[in-house]
Amino acid sequence: MKRLGPFYLLCLAVAVIGLAICPTLVVLAPRETTMGFVQKIFYYHVQSAWLCFMAVFVCAGGSAAYLFGKSEAGDRVAVAGGELAVLFGICTLVTGPLWARKAWGAYWQWDVRLTTTLLLLMIFVAYLFSRRYGGPGSKKLAAGLALFGAADVPLIYLSVSIWRTIHPKTTVVSSLQPGMRGPFWAAFATFACLFVVLFGMRMALERSRAKLDELYLAAEDAGLLDGDA
Amino acid sequence: MSVVREVALLLWKDVVVELRAKELLFGTVFFGAILVLIFAFAFYGGERPPVDVMSGVLWVAIALSGTLAIGRAFEREREGNTLRALLLAPISRSSLYLSKLIAIALLMAIVELVVAVLLSFMLHASLIEHVLSLAALLLLGTVGFGAVASLFGAALGRARSRDVLLPLLVYPLSVPVLIAGTRATTALLLGEDASFWLKFLLVYDAIFISIGVWVFEPVAVSE
Numbered sequence: 001m002k003r004l005g006p007f008y009l010l011c012l013a014v015a016v017i018g019l020a021i022c023p024t025l026v027v028l029a030p031r032e033t034t035m036g037f038v039q040k041i042f043y044y045h046v047q048s049a050w051l052c053f054m055a056v057f058v059c060a061g062g063s064a065a066y067l068f069g070k071s072e073a074g075d076r077v078a079v080a081g082g083e084l085a086v087l088f089g090i091c092t093l094v095t096g097p098l099w100a101r102k103a104w105g106a107y108w109q110w111d112v113r114l115t116t117t118l119l120l121l122m123i124f125v126a127y128l129f130s131r132r133y134g135g136p137g138s139k140k141l142a143a144g145l146a147l148f149g150a151a152d153v154p155l156i157y158l159s160v161s162i163w164r165t166i167h168p169k170t171t172v173v174s175s176l177q178p179g180m181r182g183p184f185w186a187a188f189a190t191f192a193c194l195f196v197v198l199f200g201m202r203m204a205l206e207r208s209r210a211k212l213d214e215l216y217l218a219a220e221d222a223g224l225l226d227g228d229a
Numbered sequence: 230m231s232v233v234r235e236v237a238l239l240l241w242k243d244v245v246v247e248l249r250a251k252e253l254l255f256g257t258v259f260f261g262a263i264l265v266l267i268f269a270f271a272f273y274g275g276e277r278p279p280v281d282v283m284s285g286v287l288w289v290a291i292a293l294s295g296t297l298a299i300g301r302a303f304e305r306e307r308e309g310n311t312l313r314a315l316l317l318a319p320i321s322r323s324s325l326y327l328s329k330l331i332a333i334a335l336l337m338a339i340v341e342l343v344v345a346v347l348l349s350f351m352l353h354a355s356l357i358e359h360v361l362s363l364a365a366l367l368l369l370g371t372v373g374f375g376a377v378a379s380l381f382g383a384a385l386g387r388a389r390s391r392d393v394l395l396p397l398l399v400y401p402l403s404v405p406v407l408i409a410g411t412r413a414t415t416a417l418l419l420g421e422d423a424s425f426w427l428k429f430l431l432v433y434d435a436i437f438i439s440i441g442v443w444v445f446e447p448v449a450v451s452e
Contacts, residue, residue, distance in 0.1 A: 119404055122401040129394065130394055133388070133389065133393070133394060134385070134389075134390075134394060135387055135388040135389040136388075140448050140449075144448035144449075145402075147444060148444075149401075149402065151436055151437070152402050155405040155429075155436070156404060158429065159409055
C-alpha cells in the first residue's frame, strides 16, 4: 500500500467523512412538499445513476485502449469500470423502485430511463460473465462486448423513447431548492470519491494479480515449482 | 483480391458446405417451426390472439433460431479446424466477418419465410398482405442481429461455456432490434406507418456492422 497518492488519500478521506455525515445532512435537508420523506432517496439514486454511466464510459475507454493499443492497463481500467457499472447500476435500480412505489404506485414502469438502465446493467453483467467464464481470450471478448454495449445505449434509449415517459427530468437537479443543494452535492462528492477509491482498489488488485502471474511464470521457468506441479 | 470478391468466395464456400450437409438449414428451420408450435399452444386460446403476440412470436423465433444457427455454424468451423485455415488464408478479416454475416442472413431468410408462413396459417396473422415491407423489415432486423451474433459467435470459438455465453452476450445487445422489429411488425399488421422503425434498424445495422468490422480482428482473431 506504499503507492497511495495524495489524491487517492484525499478521496478516501472525503468518502469516509461523507459516508459518516451525509445521512445527517440528508435528514436535515428540507422536506419536499409533494413527495415528503421518500424524496430523500433522491440523494442516493441520482448519484448512483450518474456514476453508473460514468463507469460505463470508463469501461468502454479502457476496453478500446486494450483492444487497439494492446494496453494491459487499459484492461485493468476496463474491469474496474465494468464492476463499478454493475455495482452502481444495482444501486440505481434498487433505490429507484423504492421511490417509484410511492410516487407512481408501482415498483416498475417500462419507462425510457428505467429500461435503458436495466439493459445497460444486463450488458455489463454479461461483460462480467464473459470475463469470468469466457475461457482463453475472454478479455478480448469482454472488451468487444463493452464497446458494443456503450454503442448500444443511445439506441436502446431511442428505441424506447417513443413510450410515454414519467421519470423526472434531469432539470430537477438544477431546480433544487437552496436547502437541498448542499446535501445533494455533498452526497455527490461522497459517491464520486467512493467511486475513485473503489476504482483504485480494484486496479491495485488487478496489478497485484498480474505481478503474481508474472512471478509464478518466472518461478516455473527457474524450476522452483517442480514439487507442487 | 477485392473485398467484394473475397466475401463472395467465402460466402460461396459456406453455401456449398451447407448445401452438402444441410444440417444447419434443416435443423434451424425445424427448430423455428417447433417454436411457432410451442407459442401457438401457449397463446392460442380459441380466439385470434392480439396482433402484438404475432409479432412477438415472430421475433422471438428469429432470435432463438438465429442463436442456434450461429452457435452451430462456428462449432462446425471449430470441429474441422477450418477457422484456422481461413485465418491463414490471404484474405482480410473484415471479409471473413462480412461473409459470415451474409451467410447467416441468407440462412435466416429461409427460416423466417417458414416461420412467417406457419404463423399466418396457425395464428391467422395476415402477414401476406404486407409482404414487401415485412421482407424489408426482416432483412434489416436479421442483418442487425447477425452483426452482433457473428462477432460473438466467432469470438466465443475458444470459450469453454460458449453455448451459455452466446445468448447471454447477444440478447441484451440486440434488444433494440427486437423492440424495433416487434413494434414495426405490429404497426404493419395494424396498417400503420412503420417507416420510423425501418430507418431505426438501418441506423442500427450501419453502426453495428461498422463496429463489427472494426473490432472483429482484435476480438475474434488475434491470440
